[in-house]
Amino acid sequence: MTFTFPNCYMARDYYEILGVSRDADKEELKRAYRRLARKYHPDVNKDPGADEQFKEINRAYEILSEPETRARYDRFGEAGVSGTGSSGFQDVGDMGGFADIFESIFSGFAGSGMGGPSQKRRSGPVRGDDLRLDLKLDFREAVFGGEKEIRISHLETCGVCNGTGAKPGTRPQTCSTCGGSGQVRRLTRTPFGSFTQVSTCSTCNGTGMVIEDKCDACGGKGANQITKKLKITIPAGVDNGTRLRISAEGDAGQRNGPAGDLYVYLLVNEDSEFQRDGINVISEITVSYLQAILGCRLEINTVDGLVEMIIPPGTQPNTVMKLENHGVPRLGNPVSRGDHMITILIDIPNKIVPEERELLEKLASIKGERTGKGGIEGFLGSLFHQR
The missing domain is CATH 2.60.260.20 (Urease metallochaperone UreE, N-terminal domain)
Incomplete structure (x- = not known):
């Protein structure tokens, strides 16, 4: 849709601005507004006139998203709503849903002044990371399989604090910075209105909890890096690139979350004979x-x-x-x-002893194939192209 703006202000049909029909419901209006706002927001669209287009889109949605103002507009046109709202935004509390819409629209534009992607607090169990190990096998080991001992290094839950990271007898406390939500919100006012910026709490790193007395065994991490030996079974018939999954032998999970898995990738050595x-x-x-x-x-x-x-x-x-x-x-x-x-x-030999030559010449004579310029070697070669 292309917008044109004359030097003097001339009201346009708000339904036309949003590209919806006059019987569009609230959800249809919201979808149209999201699409246009994402396209024409000045932080995203640097084309001349984008800010004016953005204001007009806001005005249209502001009027049509409220049932009372929409009813007056449908009956009296611009005259019925000329004293309502503004070409910009109101405060967050009076925006009729604008804040939520804008937070979802622009949450992905890092560095745009709108804040980065919003992150939810990860207060529940978190699964540990998967690990990869490359294992070389001899040719016959791949053919017949068998038991193989491997050595891995992974995170294991601390046995002293049971993964809490807190010294025994204590426990993590609710973060005072974010109140346990794992997020901090900041209200930013711009020429286009007020926006809520959501970011991960830097005090607790989004967990919502802080550890005041850290476990001495793990330093408050809740897990330790451990090197251990494992015996695994290689199935018969594996090939180069076969992947084996060893359940729960990856890194330990956080907050009683399950451990990740260990994936063993098999690399089969070349054999000199097979x-x-x-x-x-x-x-x-x-x-x-x-x-x-x-x-x-x-x-x-x-x-x-x-x-x-x-x-x-x-x-x-x-x-x-x-x-x-x-x-x-x-x-x-x-x-x-x-x-x-x-x-x-x-x-086929390049040289033969006299006794062999004599016998082969007799054989050639019997077959009626006296040697020509190819010599006895030529005769031998001919033997392997006739049955």
Whole structure:
């Protein structure tokens, strides 16, 4: 909505100013006023003429928010209310709800002169903070899980004062500055009216209570920093980035509030032999060209130890073979496991002894594949691209 203001004052329709219909109820008027006041308040809007627009919006709401003045305005127009109110604000006690509206509208504008966000007294139990710990695991520890000992440092409720922070035999007293509310209110008068500024009490830090005789064991804090050891269970099948929650092992709460939780983030070290793909384990083995041609039985290293595997005759390079149920247990269902996928690499020698060369040339002759410019190595290479 755009407002224009001539040099001489000319009354405008108050419903039009607020952008509402003539049958708008009280809540609709209030919502319209909040929206416009937030937009045109001089502390927020530095455009030329914003202060005049702001005054006109205030005047419109001041008239229409009171049933009696609204009725006179509806019947007689501006003439019926010409002696009512002003273009500014009245004192807080006479503002008809303006103070509450403005406190909620401008409570978020820190440094605007209206005070920062209003804070409520936190006199009840307060939950303690959560803590984080990064824990490194070896590859097999992540696969099979198990018990792990960790060391943490957290706040624990003081056993001497039971968390009150007061010396035994005494107790916290109501703050005399804020009367136990945890807040202080200050009335500020500006050219636009009077505003209530609400801030946290600096004497009690918003708790509403002060400790005159502090506990010697915790210095009045109600908690002490303690380093302790914990034994935690790592489930089978965890992976890099898995998060475990250890209940109530975070910082202690305030005023008998519950402790926070400890979150353990797992970091799995790389393994020199195995890799992981979901719940499958991946590795490679190298066999000789004779083992690949003739086939053989080999003991393969797995996460479970040595397992015998058959290499079929004529196995080609980069063939992937599978050992079922030798992978990673499924997290939450350790009975179900993945597989171990093994890539076969074949070692073709660059040099061979005369006896080997003689035998291979005989084999080449039998197959009708006398070596050409590739030599005997070329013949060996051809063996792994034909079945």
